Ligand SMILES: Nc1ncnc2c1ncn2[C@@H]1O[C@H](COP(=O)(O)OP(=O)(O)O)[C@@H](O)[C@H]1O
């Protein structure tokens with residue numbers, strides 16, 4: 001059975017999509033892991049990072065992706081996730097590995113409209129469950145059918161309090177919550193944890209939450225102090241202890257490449273490649289000690 005990790009935090013711009021991409025690459029490269037990425041964000045940052053900025057039109061023409069899957073659902077058709085995913089293994093190093101691969105269920109900006117179709121169809125069918133519960137049930141059932149093909153399912157959640165983000169965390173065994181080190185971000189994270197604890201469907205007993213400090217600048221003394229403060233409460237917070245440093249190499253890696261621009265891990269991450277590997281290791285350690 002594969003393990004599902006949602007990368008989630010209601011705050012935007014804290015590094016969710018970058019973390020999803022690093023983790024997919026890091027797990028595939030370091031562990032030969034077989035990864036399915038589910039992009040739940042209409043902004044489609046991970047889709048563009050992994051498939052290229054120009055893939056969007058082609059995917060739309062071919063009616064592939066989460067949005068197309070929801071449209072099929074709304075029309076009462078077969079929605080097979082298996083036929084809506086695409087291969088995203090652009091890391092040439094992976095070709096040397098026996099098992100490492102990255103597939104993605106892509107997203108695009110039309111996902112919001114497709115969600116409205118999904119909602120209308122649920123309404124017609126007089127379903128009583130909340131939309132996030134319905135959608136997570138639909139996706140979970142589809143993932144189950146292809147579960148044996150993957151070791152890890154990574155779910156990139158959008159910011160905000162909406163249905164799609166909630167759907168992501170309902171799918172998860174583990175929630176990885178990237179957060180930057182500023183008071184605003186920290187208070188959003190605390191509210192997020194409270195929300196999970198108070199969930200009426202008992203999310204808290206189904207998932208482990210792991211905060212992850214991103215955009216960490218070791219030269220910033222205020223950030224260093226905050227990190228120390230958080231480390232004191234590590235056991236309680238269940239945090240990933242190693243922060244992700246803020247580097248231009250990581251920022252470049254997250255930039256969207258064009259068509260046919262397969263990049264090796266070295267080309268993609270440059271001198272930040274060891275950080276990608278370290279993140280994968282830290283997450284594997286964290287999750288296996290909490291299994
Ligand atoms: N550790 C980091 N180093 C450099 N840039 C980062 C880092 N973490 C995030 N960023 C940048 O911050 C911006 C927001 O990150 P993103 O992953 O899109 O956030 P989210 O998905 O939470 O909205 C992006 O431009 C990304 O490249």
Ligand SMILES: [Mg+2]
Pocket residue numbers: 016017018041043045157158159
């Ligand atoms: Mg994002």
